[in-house]
Amino acid sequence: MKPASARLVWFANVATGLCKSWSASLVATLKDVAERAGVSRSAVSRAFTEGASVSGRTRQKVYAAAEELGYSPNALASGLTTGRTKLVGLVSDNFHNPLFLEIFDLFTRGLQSRGLRPLLVNLSGERDPQNSLRMLRQYSVDGVIVASSTLPPDFTRSFRGATIPIVHSFGRKAEKPDVHVVGIDNHACGAMAARTLLARGYTSLGFLGGPEEATSTQDRLAGFLQVLKGRKGISVTHSFADGYAFTAGREEMLRLLSGDPAEAYFCGDDVLSVGALSALQTLGMSAPADVGIIGLNDMEMASWPNINLSTIRQPIEDIIDASIELIVNMLDDPERMPESRLFRCDVIERGTLRPIVA
Amino acid sequence: MKPASARLVWFANVATGLCKSWSASLVATLKDVAERAGVSRSAVSRAFTEGASVSGRTRQKVYAAAEELGYSPNALASGLTTGRTKLVGLVSDNFHNPLFLEIFDLFTRGLQSRGLRPLLVNLSGERDPQNSLRMLRQYSVDGVIVASSTLPPDFTRSFRGATIPIVHSFGRKAEKPDVHVVGIDNHACGAMAARTLLARGYTSLGFLGGPEEATSTQDRLAGFLQVLKGRKGISVTHSFADGYAFTAGREEMLRLLSGDPAEAYFCGDDVLSVGALSALQTLGMSAPADVGIIGLNDMEMASWPNINLSTIRQPIEDIIDASIELIVNMLDDPERMPESRLFRCDVIERGTLRPIVA
DNA sequence: GACACTCTTGCAACCGATTGCAAATTTTCA
DNA sequence: TGAAAATTTGCAATCGGTTGCAAGAGTGTC
Numbered sequence: 152m153k154p155a156s157a158r159l160v161w162f163a164n165v166a167t168g169l170c171k172s173w174s175a176s177l178v179a180t181l182k183d184v185a186e187r188a189g190v191s192r193s194a195v196s197r198a199f200t201e202g203a204s205v206s207g208r209t210r211q212k213v214y215a216a217a218e219e220l221g222y223s224p225n226a227l228a229s230g231l232t233t234g235r236t237k238l239v240g241l242v243s244d245n246f247h248n249p250l251f252l253e254i255f256d257l258f259t260r261g262l263q264s265r266g267l268r269p270l271l272v273n274l275s276g277e278r279d280p281q282n283s284l285r286m287l288r289q290y291s292v293d294g295v296i297v298a299s300s301t302l303p304p305d306f307t308r309s310f311r312g313a314t315i316p317i318v319h320s321f322g323r324k325a326e327k328p329d330v331h332v333v334g335i336d337n338h339a340c341g342a343m344a345a346r347t348l349l350a351r352g353y354t355s356l357g358f359l360g361g362p363e364e365a366t367s368t369q370d371r372l373a374g375f376l377q378v379l380k381g382r383k384g385i386s387v388t389h390s391f392a393d394g395y396a397f398t399a400g401r402e403e404m405l406r407l408l409s410g411d412p413a414e415a416y417f418c419g420d421d422v423l424s425v426g427a428l429s430a431l432q433t434l435g436m437s438a439p440a441d442v443g444i445i446g447l448n449d450m451e452m453a454s455w456p457n458i459n460l461s462t463i464r465q466p467i468e469d470i471i472d473a474s475i476e477l478i479v480n481m482l483d484d485p486e487r488m489p490e491s492r493l494f495r496c497d498v499i500e501r502g503t504l505r506p507i508v509a
Numbered sequence: 510m511k512p513a514s515a516r517l518v519w520f521a522n523v524a525t526g527l528c529k530s531w532s533a534s535l536v537a538t539l540k541d542v543a544e545r546a547g548v549s550r551s552a553v554s555r556a557f558t559e560g561a562s563v564s565g566r567t568r569q570k571v572y573a574a575a576e577e578l579g580y581s582p583n584a585l586a587s588g589l590t591t592g593r594t595k596l597v598g599l600v601s602d603n604f605h606n607p608l609f610l611e612i613f614d615l616f617t618r619g620l621q622s623r624g625l626r627p628l629l630v631n632l633s634g635e636r637d638p639q640n641s642l643r644m645l646r647q648y649s650v651d652g653v654i655v656a657s658s659t660l661p662p663d664f665t666r667s668f669r670g671a672t673i674p675i676v677h678s679f680g681r682k683a684e685k686p687d688v689h690v691v692g693i694d695n696h697a698c699g700a701m702a703a704r705t706l707l708a709r710g711y712t713s714l715g716f717l718g719g720p721e722e723a724t725s726t727q728d729r730l731a732g733f734l735q736v737l738k739g740r741k742g743i744s745v746t747h748s749f750a751d752g753y754a755f756t757a758g759r760e761e762m763l764r765l766l767s768g769d770p771a772e773a774y775f776c777g778d779d780v781l782s783v784g785a786l787s788a789l790q791t792l793g794m795s796a797p798a799d800v801g802i803i804g805l806n807d808m809e810m811a812s813w814p815n816i817n818l819s820t821i822r823q824p825i826e827d828i829i830d831a832s833i834e835l836i837v838n839m840l841d842d843p844e845r846m847p848e849s850r851l852f853r854c855d856v857i858e859r860g861t862l863r864p865i866v867a
Numbered sequence: 868g869a870c871a872c873t874c875t876t877g878c879a880a881c882c883g884a885t886t887g888c889a890a891a892t893t894t895t896c897a
Numbered sequence: 898t899g900a901a902a903a904t905t906t907g908c909a910a911t912c913g914g915t916t917g918c919a920a921g922a923g924t925g926t927c
Contacts, residue, residue: 178646180912180913180914181913181914181915182913182914190876190877191876191877191878192877192913192914192915193876193877193878193915193916194875194876194877195914196913196914196915196916197875197876197915197916200915203916204874204875204876205875205876206874206875206876209875209876223643223646223647224647224913224914225589225647225649225912225913225914226647226648226649227585227588227589227594227647227648227649227913227914228589228882228912228913228914228915229913229914229915230585230882230914231583231585231586231589231881231882231883231884231912231913231914231915232881232882232883232913232914232915232916233882233914233915233916234882236585238628238648241629246610246611246613246614246617247610247614249607249610251610252604252605252607252609252610252613253604255604255610255613255629256604256605256631256633259604259629259630259631259633260631260633263630263631263633268628268644268648269628269629270596270626270627270628270629271599271613271617271627271628271629272617272621273614273617273618273621275614275617275618275621285581286626288536288581289581289582289583289584289585290584290585290596290626291583291584291585397809397810397813401813401814425813426813428815429813429814429815432814432815433814433815451755452755455755455759455783455784455787456759456787456790456791457786457787457790457791457815538882538883538884539883539884539885540883540884548906548907549906549907549908550883550884550885550907551885551886551906551907551908552905552906552907553884554883554884554885554886555885555886555905555906558885561886562904562905562906563905563906564893564904564905564906567905567906582883582884583882583883583884584884585883585884586882586883586884586885586912587883587884587885588884588912589882589883589884589885589911589912589913589914590883590884590885590886590911590912591884591885591886591912592912
């Protein structure tokens, strides 16, 4: 069970060129490098550790030997002793909303640029966090990012007991959250949508939400209603789509249009809006001529000229940057008090709402 | 540096309830379980190993102790000795084509269901595989899946030297590939597109491809041209978009329409087609009335009623299943001869081509 | 040249598991 | 009942690193 180091040295003595390709398969270890450089294993370890006590001369020798052997330190072995694996769990349950491709792109790049590695976990309907938590603990991840706007509040709560740094991105804000939350104020966004529609003179308004059990849906609806409640001359209705997905939005809008639709709808997510627009189109209608539509997120597709959706922009770059920053800080200070970090949203004027009335 | 096991036992003696929450933070180890169950560490290890030699009685004792301590084995430590981490590198450079969200969804679920964990690597423009390769080696991944239809052939070639199981999904087929390739026959798809357009009576045909350097673009074009070359009465043109993305497709189609456009275009990817359709719409035109469009992939969006794109379906589920199956097989037999595994594509008739001429 | 001080280095224990081997136990069968 | 066979168990070495500690080398000063 120890051919690697033995054989390696042999090849290393034969020819550097050959060695290079072999070292790739029978991976070189600390010990191999130490022997080749004529120093102790500790010396090699220190040479690869920022700020460790090594002389320049030793470091040179070590680097040279490492280069020849194609050595690079085993992150898992070092994680075993240091307790730092640089692995970060990236947990999500939304693999159907195109926005999340943008989100994964930003997360992976952000983590990579800080030397962290995303271990992707697809919840795919699993509501019990215990399995994921156990799995992530098995891999000794340094931290966990949960990216989801739909998970029930107790999902992340389970992580509280475990002293594992966690941030919930796109989660629900709270005065005293169980874990760090980075996202937007969904309640305020709902209110913003309501005011936007009012300013354009709509008097019969509808909320076409995502799944009723999603916290984001609940909060957006609550904010929407709070602004409108009790206003005279304004009627409000609301209903929910089956999920945050195109088809769900389209179906629900088809259903609404078959009855007595509102003048304008606030859709709980852009992907729902796009579904709703498709429903309009199918019935020979369009926005804003027949029905006004405002979405939420400003996903890339919203700006496509054939969609041109008026929406509320959620600053996903800021949210993701802040999430990563929080995780990184927590690596040093895991006990840090959980806080909610919220970012402002803005209305993006495009072509699915009629203009503001004077 | 060894408070975990020591303290843990103490708590375990005090109260099981308390212990549970603590064991979550100061993670219990093999040793803790062994002590609590009154057996050796080997026994505990064996109790958690499928098919190891343990008596039922010991196993019960161990499970009971493990349950009380909230123990689950450390995957990294075990990976260190067994050489199996159950980590699989999932490498991609396409985070802008919505199709890839579907692809990531399928990959992560497929891997997870086989007990493997995806370590996501975002190439984000990096053309040199050495960095990723080194990184993946550092984490001792059991295998690597490269999911990309655009990477240059020598990207995966670098992995050949390393005896690390690798499959290239959505890659270019070859007689004797450097690594396993799973995907479609892009050349055949190009030919299929050409024949589809001919059958509908188009006489002036265009290829609107993705990036010229992408192997998939090159092969699709070659197949397209091969069918059409030398046919009299048929004219062919081709050009390339800047990337596999909406905007790129739209821009290129706008450019084409400002000149002397063909009667029908084969777009190298659905997302380009959607961009092209948007361009038509902007200029007050539509498909198939003014220009015919056929795409490739059949991404979810292609079936949305307001897009309704005629396209060639790529069976991504099959491709992904086969890729995972290959990786799993290679865990046992890493030296397995690389092969190309190709799946058939089918034309999906929707609304952007005129009907077949009699 | 001797002494005190700082910087380097190697030894050896450790991280949390696995596993070959031999001893101890149980089972089987005459 | 007893010996042989089969099963279970623990010891100790190992995987690839890290790190506290003490010894060794190097520097500066008088």
